[in-house]
């Protein structure tokens with residue numbers, strides 16, 4: 001069980017909203033309305049950890065260890081939303097999200113394969129870590145710069161915790177877990193900035209609500225994410241390359257093989273799916289033979 005150890009390690013590095021945010025350093029001359037608007041959108045997006053937690057608990061009902069870890073993840077993500085809202089409450093109260101705006105991102109996600117979802121969120125944490133690092137650079141007001149740095153470090157740790165659960169699944173399930181992680185890894189490491197940003201909050205998750213079934217589509221400003229990335233924090237190909245490099249680095253650690261490109265990882269994925277198909281084909285005669293023998297008799 002990983003939960004006790006993860007709880008302890010995350011508790012040791014936990015920051016406190018009253019103690020660790022330099023609220024006294026706020027400099028009103030360095031915060032623009034445009035910047036404050038993006039803080040509001042990030043606060044609402046972070047709130048969507050609520051439906052994501054509901055999904056995780058439902059789809060991992062047979063995994064008490066992972067479900068227990070959700071308590072830590074959920075707490076920290078809601079705290080991200082809260083610290084951004086607290087910043088707005090102090091310095092731009094008109095931009096604090098309303099409860100209706102927060103409620104709008106709480107909607108049911110369709111059931112999904114647990115391993116694929118785990119890998120998707122692992123990649124999402126890596127991506128968000130990089131987005132927030134860029135946001136910390138783009139912002140000019142010192143308190144919000146500090147906040148984005150803090151929450152970007154939390155996102156990296158979340159990715160690390162998910163990776164531990166992926167390693168555990170690999171030990172328990174072998175190739176079926178390898179195939180699931182490699183499949184999503186190839187998709188996530190192939191993203192180009194010309195395509196739509198690949199983050200869990202930007203993916204369709206409820207067929208009945210389509211097309212309004214991404215978290216981003218339910219924000220007060222649904223076009224915000226792409227604008228934030230392209231024209232505000234300028235998440236360019238160099239930054240995108242860093243995300244891909246981190247995903248491939250971690251896949252190399254997980255699968256104990258070096259991947260320097262999404263194509264490398266895709267070749268590995270094909271190997272695994274072939275091995276699964278071969279294993280199934282070899283197992284077939286053993287299963288079929290007794291049945292056939294029975295029919296003859």
Ligand SMILES: [Fe+2]
Pocket residue numbers: 046076077080151155
């Ligand atoms: Fe977060």
Ligand SMILES: [Fe+2]
Pocket residue numbers: 077125154155158
């Ligand atoms: Fe996170």
